[in-house]
Amino acid sequence: MFRISTEPLDPAALQRSLADAHAGACVTFEGWVRDHNDGRPVLALDYEAYAPLAEKEGARILAEAREKFAIVGAVCIHRVGSLRIGDLAVWVGVSAAHRGAAFDACRFVIDETKARVPVWKKEHYADGDTAWINCATRGDHAAAVKS
């Protein structure tokens, strides 16, 4: 299951949804909003998604994870909206019979999600400036180039 959520995420409930008698391992990843990026103090983030395509592309990523790794279940939820420092932005959970596949698939899902899913992040800096991450072009502030 891959979902875009406008509501805060509940990691405990998400993890319970992976419970399965065949699973001997569960690896989870939490992406949190941090207070700096490329040396600039960050106050808050806005996340935005093209939800229908994001959920389609996300489902494709989870299907690829199932083909590549011997896993039992996989879930990824991405928050959208205005988030503050410490808020949970993305949650990935993978269950598998054994830990190796669970670790590998969890890493695969978050890496592919960051690279492919149409979600955008706008950072609000302490100096009042803002930037859409990865969208800088020549002449913009260099900090916005780094992901």
Place this chain on the structure above:
Amino acid sequence: MITVHIQYFAILREQRGVARETLSTPATTTAALYDELRTRHGFSLPRDRVRAAVDESFVAWDTPLRDGQNVVFIPPVAGG
């Protein structure tokens, strides 16, 4: 001329000033449509930094556009 529905996100929404619009265009591909809009609205992102989606699926830039389709241009993503 065909009529297409366009939805804008993130930096493109801010640079366009609206989240969606319906317009008539002589463009016959998603590439021609992006180029037309970029010229008109001064989008900062060159086409090679953007992807195109039609009716909720990613498409190649040379995909022919048809009347009534829903088009979204995808700026560089930054989830996580």
